[in-house]
Amino acid sequence: MPSEIPVYDIVIIGAGPVGLLLSVSLSRWGYKVRHIDNRPVPTATGRADGIQPRSLEILQNMGLKRNIMAHDPARVFEVAFWDPAPGGKIVRTGTWASCPEFLDARYPFTALLHQGLIERVLIEDLEKNGTKIQRPWTITRFETNHKNPEYPVEVDLKNLDSNVTDTVRAKYLYSGEGAKSFIREQLGVQIRHKDPISHVWGVMDGVVRTNFPDIKMKCTIHSDHGSIMVIPRENNMVRLYIQIASSTDPDFSPRKTATVEQVQAAAKRIFHPYYCNWERVEWYSVYPIGQGIADKYTLDHRVFMGGDVCHTHSPKAGQGMNTAFHDAVNFAWKMHLVESGFASRDILSTYEVERRFIAETLLNFDNKYAALFSTRQPTASEVDDAHKQDGSEHKNEFVETFKANCEFTSGFGVAYNPNIFNHSGEHPFQHPLIITDSQKLRPGRIMPPSNVTRVVDANVVHLENEIPFNGSFRLFIYAGLSQSPKKGAHKALADFAENLTAKDSFYTRFGCADRQRDNHHDMDNPHSRFFSLALVIAAKRPEIEISDLPAVFRDYSGRVYADDRRDMKVLDAKVAAHAKVGLNGDEGAVVVVRPDGHVGIAVRLVEGKGTMEALEGYFKGFTVRTGLGGGAERMRSQL
Amino acid sequence: MPSEIPVYDIVIIGAGPVGLLLSVSLSRWGYKVRHIDNRPVPTATGRADGIQPRSLEILQNMGLKRNIMAHDPARVFEVAFWDPAPGGKIVRTGTWASCPEFLDARYPFTALLHQGLIERVLIEDLEKNGTKIQRPWTITRFETNHKNPEYPVEVDLKNLDSNVTDTVRAKYLYSGEGAKSFIREQLGVQIRHKDPISHVWGVMDGVVRTNFPDIKMKCTIHSDHGSIMVIPRENNMVRLYIQIASSTDPDFSPRKTATVEQVQAAAKRIFHPYYCNWERVEWYSVYPIGQGIADKYTLDHRVFMGGDVCHTHSPKAGQGMNTAFHDAVNFAWKMHLVESGFASRDILSTYEVERRFIAETLLNFDNKYAALFSTRQPTASEVDDAHKQDGSEHKNEFVETFKANCEFTSGFGVAYNPNIFNHSGEHPFQHPLIITDSQKLRPGRIMPPSNVTRVVDANVVHLENEIPFNGSFRLFIYAGLSQSPKKGAHKALADFAENLTAKDSFYTRFGCADRQRDNHHDMDNPHSRFFSLALVIAAKRPEIEISDLPAVFRDYSGRVYADDRRDMKVLDAKVAAHAKVGLNGDEGAVVVVRPDGHVGIAVRLVEGKGTMEALEGYFKGFTVRTGLGGGAERMRSQL
CATH class of the missing domain: 3.40.30.20 (Phenol hydroxylase, C-terminal dimerisation domain)
Structure with missing residues (x-):
């Protein structure tokens, strides 16, 4: 290796949630990080914005929560379910805690704040620890060469403004590039689509005037005119998710789009009999989403991937950023324990095993949830009629699915399977003093708070x-x-x-x-x-x-x-x-x-x-x- | 009035706690504030640093607590009492909650943070609302002329750097100048000294290495070698208060002083048998303190005073800044309700009535507490001996005084007497539906939290x-x-x-x-x-x-x-x-x-x-x- 090539412990591509939290962790622990992003500036508006209860605990444990809460995010404690009512109206059929008491969360709510503000907090922390994100830079080539055992990964980077290029060597390369990933493509890692159905979504952030009583709550509204999801935001804002097209539509195109006015008109119809007028639109976007999961998170245990590079799904379960946080934390401590001479290199394989299992679980949930969300739910009177005819007790399947999955969506369902870290009866080491039957201390899960x-x-x-x-x-x-x-x-x-x-x-x-x-x-x-x-x-x-x-x-x-x-x-x-x-x-x-x-x-x-x-x-x-x-x-x- | 004289709703002199909190309140409510301070920069180190539980509630209610807590103040939940033990040693004789559970405080602790950081949070808030503190400026003359009913107060100000002068007119003038007050002196308001005894105090902030087990607690230590008070601070610091001289000493001089080394040596003797070595001294000061209270807080209901201008006392009860906060809040809303056309001008008289009563209570407490603090307490064995001889149960008077006053020192003893705002049997208006016998809702006191x-x-x-x-x-x-x-x-x-x-x-x-x-x-x-x-x-x-x-x-x-x-x-x-x-x-x-x-x-x-x-x-x-x-x-x- 010529001496003039700069070396790093890790090169991180992408400064979204996964890249940032990884970079924060490693920078704090003294690692030399080269971190680039191809966007000229951090996220300005919109995008992912739900921080789940377990993610709040992670951020608190990293001393980052206070600075995030300083932006006064909206807090979602409950979800309201609205269903069709006779006369093309809608009616609230129930509410449910988004993180029920039995989960015993320290912070039993979801915090809603636009991704840019969250990124800003992480970037400030990074900079305090000497890492600066270079923008707009991209990766143009990488190669793992085990002949250089200390810094086996060679990476070519390019400044998108000046076209200046730079070649660096690193112990690791981590892709947090998002769904469109150069690294994943180069590695030839396939995305498998769990669900053949894909959707086009419209999402709109802004301030509304309405007499809809649950505008400050998270709501799922099924009406005769379509479905909508309402999510409260900071500064009196609200976010609406509307499904614009589905691959099950006869005329489906993933490039189908809709104007702001069209989406507002659709929302108006769904909200009937309540009025909903827009004072201000802060952000609006239409995008196709397909569910997918990467076959591998690494091929050689030197080049790793995480976040949206490895799993994409619908936005409605509010899991994207949270899964990214978990990916980052999981990789950070394992790389650290290997590089600091504590753990054997084998443990890096548990990153993919643990995180891919959670991504699979997420996609299975999302699959079912998204399908039910798009399906018109029966009205209360239809339910009554059906009830009279067959004598069965009606269950709203969408609501039941929501309730059954709130442990998972709160982040407390992140339960890693038995492996070398998570002891079980299958672990190679056994000892009579090991506690195996506790309902409270379950290896792979987090400790209860006290x-x-x-x-x-x-x-x-x-x-x-x-x-x-x-x-x-x-x-x-x-x-x-x-x-x-x-x-x-x-x-x-x-x-x-x-x-x-x-x-x-x-x-x-x-x-x-x-x-x-x-x-x-x-x-x-x-x-x-x-x-x-x-x-x-x-x-x-x-x-x-x-x-x-x-x-x-x-x-x-x-x-x-x-x-x-x-x-x-x-x-x-x-x-x-x-x-x-x-x-x-x-x-x-x-x-x-x-x-x-x-x-x-x-x-x-x-x-x-x-x-x-x-x-x-x-x-x-x-x-x-x-x-x-x-x-x-x-x-x-x-x- | 010549039109070129600038006019303000209020001129505030002094940017310590009372001036700042008043300025924050009035600036938020849209008043035009001229605010000056004769110091070139805000407090850099040391000075008052205890925020009591009730003050934390006030700051929370003003949305300021979060930014103050972001500086990670030390939190005092309990106080440890140490007394002389045989052999010139000291022994812990008990601990007591600084804000016991029966007080039902939302934040049952005292937050310790140096005054400069607290001031910085208030100054940032001020600036957001368009008020800027001018430094170093002083007041050189003022006069109330009721011929100008709208802006009756004329004030001359001077820049201490440039000697530029400025004459302004205002509805009110407020002195938050501290113990040395030009305005109080000009008004001829007398300070009455409740206690003829005055003391010289040494105070030292820094980082120590010690095996004294309660170095992270608030402690009062009585030893054969003198008394000391220990107060934990942010960033592993500690503050020690040592009494250097008292006017009861035969050779007392209020100008008596002591070097850093002398105070450290005295502390060493008092801490025996524990070691106490200083890694770093951040701030050190020696100052005489006499207890005093101003006869009046205003003469004409246009020029008002508050904070240390009106009451001085020993630092040990940690009340200075807290009393100042209460003074500011009390004046702010009353002036606001008069100036916005809601309340009659008479109500301004309740400012002095309410706040001077609390200052009297504080001085009575401080008087007793300071005297007991300076008195050597009997050792445990002496107590046992006395106990054997007379059969009585011994009470440590210092500890008993502390316990009896913790409601007051936490700020929950701020109970205003009946007046036009605080209803009672003496109020001119009576009605059978008024609740008069509640143990929970007592006019003049705060509401319980829920x-x-x-x-x-x-x-x-x-x-x-x-x-x-x-x-x-x-x-x-x-x-x-x-x-x-x-x-x-x-x-x-x-x-x-x-x-x-x-x-x-x-x-x-x-x-x-x-x-x-x-x-x-x-x-x-x-x-x-x-x-x-x-x-x-x-x-x-x-x-x-x-x-x-x-x-x-x-x-x-x-x-x-x-x-x-x-x-x-x-x-x-x-x-x-x-x-x-x-x-x-x-x-x-x-x-x-x-x-x-x-x-x-x-x-x-x-x-x-x-x-x-x-x-x-x-x-x-x-x-x-x-x-x-x-x-x-x-x-x-x-x-």
């Missing part, structure tokens, strides 16, 4: 959010009632601490000498870049003295919590945070949470070496053999 | 914060169980609506024709600049149809709420928000809340004219006789 009191400053905090998305595995140690200071016994905790910091433990092997020298203000990674600990004690805050705890926890003084807050969801529980992860008895547990917040494994906390043995076996499944070296001795001498 | 569901968009919201600080009186109409849609009866509500919008009602008299013509997106003031309504219905959200409500409420569609949320404080209540204001029976009430969030009067909601009669009598007490005219006819024709 409130606890931070001992060091008595702040009431959200436990699940205390360890940020920092690329580390999170070890939540629930000490259990048997280890509470009142009982005077904490042998299980002491044994765990001793074995955790033993010379050859995974924790010590991947320790970092530098951190241990100067860890006074570092509450997340005082010993290791790869592990963050949080200790939850079943006691009232004033009963806990951090100086009485095993030495390892003293360096985590800011991550020790009292489980002393009441929780509306488990009012009868003695210790609510324990109960929320299913720990109702005396015993504690160590819950390993992946860097992205999904549970990896939960192990009972018992006296002796068993707990650590079980964790050791789990981490051996994907860490590199040697460890980083050097950390062990220094850690022992400090503790 | 969560409700906004009908129009199903958002779960904080009811007490739904109407912003917009200068309007707030009418919270709790419909009561008897008026719920399930009962099918809402005659009391219908009667109230009819009488509220009657031709000669206070609501109609102060209506505004312009607003009624174009009120589609105005949820706070659709009919009148002076009233904002909120309707709380005892029902589940889906049971409420806004189109079924009396016409007046349809224009407030965004201010109709379902009382359908459970509340941990009143778990057994059928309708929690009603219960939180003491409405446990079937009956509803209309609660009038002053523009600053303090309850004015509560009246039972009954069928017939009684409810409106009671409200009419209350508003007649301070509104001008005529009303604005014109609104009545137009409102009738619209509804």
Whole structure:
């Protein structure tokens, strides 16, 4: 390699949601990122705008939510269903929570804000961490050459204004280009269309005057004149989605279009008997959407793809940006753990396995939902008539589909299948202390949220959010009632601490000498870049003295919590945070949470070496053999 | 008046907390503000930094809290008390919530952030509303001349850089100059010193390394080597307050000082046996503090004063900035209601009456607290000995004083005495429907917080914060169980609506024709600049149809709420928000809340004219006789 070719850890193509969130993560962790986008400026109006409850948690965990909420997005808590009524009218037939209480979301609503404002928040964060997006640049060629093991990917870039070109080398190339992807095309990766039906959609953002009572709600309206979806927006705006054509129409053309006036007239007919006048149109677009999913997300584990490059679907389930966020987060921590020498390169294969499975699930849902959305629903009186004739109870299939899928659409249905990270009965490593039957801690899913009191400053905090998305595995140690200071016994905790910091433990092997020298203000990674600990004690805050705890926890003084807050969801529980992860008895547990917040494994906390043995076996499944070296001795001498 | 003299609604001197919050309020409401400060730049470091729970609510109600919290202030939930222990050591003798649960605060903590960051948020808001602070400018002369009834105050200003002078005329002059006040001096207003003892304080902000376990808590430490107060700050900083000298010392001098090293050495002795090393000192200052209160806050109801101009005290109770905020808010709405033609000029006298009473209460507390803080407390063993000898139960007087005053120091003790706004048995107007015996709705105090569901968009919201600080009186109409849609009866509500919008009602008299013509997106003031309504219905959200409500409420569609949320404080209540204001029976009430969030009067909601009669009598007490005219006819024709 000639020395003048610049090298990067990663080249990211595209500054939409997937590219930006990946770039934010890696830039924060110190990676050298080359990030380009072929648009001259960020998204100005319109486009995707729904941030689902689980995505809000991800953004909060990254410290980005506050800046996004500062733009005062509309919040959707409920969806209203409107159906045809006699006389060409419409009538509300019911409402349903968009994220029902049983999902126990920290933020049980969808936030609606135009994509440009969301992008702006991510771009500001990027720039603080030294990455600048180059615009308008495009990719013209790329090649993976394994003869250069350190920087195997060569990429040619071109400035679309000046036609200046640049060749760079990188460890990875990531495509977040959107549905039209040069990289996917070059790789020859096929898009499979799950549904042979494609649709042309009109979407309009603006401010209306109306007496339609649910204009501030998310609504699905089926009428004799067609279907429409209403989505509230920031600044008194509303978005309407109208289906303009479907490939099932006799005269279908994917290039079918409609003017603003035509769409407004169609909306007027659907809203009847309510009036709907437009004060202002902010954005209007007509576009064909076909459902599709890429066969592969990577071919060589060096060039990866995510977001709309890999999956496209109808806009109505509000999943596009959210799926992109998940793609980015999933890839970011895996690349990080490989490149920082913690995990073996094999783990990169789980990116496609985990994310493609979710995309398949999404398309199956979208398929059904889109078809039902386009179908005229029976009126209330028609339902009554049918009901009289056959005696059956009528179910509105569209509504039933919506309800059945709200866990998925809220983002809490992102449940990864068993694999090397998500423990199950099929995992190569088994141990009797591994918790296998919990209804609350299910590997592959996220932890339930809970409130606890931070001992060091008595702040009431959200436990699940205390360890940020920092690329580390999170070890939540629930000490259990048997280890509470009142009982005077904490042998299980002491044994765990001793074995955790033993010379050859995974924790010590991947320790970092530098951190241990100067860890006074570092509450997340005082010993290791790869592990963050949080200790939850079943006691009232004033009963806990951090100086009485095993030495390892003293360096985590800011991550020790009292489980002393009441929780509306488990009012009868003695210790609510324990109960929320299913720990109702005396015993504690160590819950390993992946860097992205999904549970990896939960192990009972018992006296002796068993707990650590079980964790050791789990981490051996994907860490590199040697460890980083050097950390062990220094850690022992400090503790 | 020569036409070339510029005129303003108000000239504000000083851009500290009181001047800024006043300026923010009046600038938002469209007043022409001339605002100067004699400092060349805003506060750079140090100074006041504690925002109390009630002040956080005020800032939230003004939409300013989010930008302040974006600076990640430290949050103090609890205070730890440390006392002398044998061997010259210290020991923690207890902790106490800084804002205990029984106070039912929305934000039960104090936020700590340096004054400059808080000022910056207020200055940004000011500038958005067209007011720019001129620096460094000072006031050199002022005079009230009632021969000019519109702009009676003449003020000479001078630029301290260029010596350029400017003469302006204004309706009001407000001094927020701080303890050294030119205006107060010119007026000849005396400061009375409640406590003959004065103190010299050292205060130091910085980052420390320590094994003192409560360094992230607010602590009061009494040791054999003196007393210290510890206050956590943003960015891992801590603030220490150390008393350097007291006028009770034999060699006292108010000019006594101490170096950084001397204060650090004193702190070291007090912290023993814990170590405390300074990594960085951000700010250090020594200053004498005497307690004082101004005899008058105004002489002529044109030149007013507030903040430190009127009251000074020790910094330890963390009240300075908070009292200033209250002063500003209290003056702002009263001046607004006079200048906009709603209230008679007499009401301005309530500014001094209300705020000076609170300052007196503050000084009485501070007096006792400061004296106890300076007094060495007995060690635990001394307490035990005393206990053995006389058999009495020992109370630590300092701790007892702290606990007894936490309502006041949290800001919830700001309870204004009965006057023309705060109804009581002494009020000139009485009516049998006025609620006089409620433990929850006490005129002069704020409303308890509650969560409700906004009908129009199903958002779960904080009811007490739904109407912003917009200068309007707030009418919270709790419909009561008897008026719920399930009962099918809402005659009391219908009667109230009819009488509220009657031709000669206070609501109609102060209506505004312009607003009624174009009120589609105005949820706070659709009919009148002076009233904002909120309707709380005892029902589940889906049971409420806004189109079924009396016409007046349809224009407030965004201010109709379902009382359908459970509340941990009143778990057994059928309708929690009603219960939180003491409405446990079937009956509803209309609660009038002053523009600053303090309850004015509560009246039972009954069928017939009684409810409106009671409200009419209350508003007649301070509104001008005529009303604005014109609104009545137009409102009738619209509804």
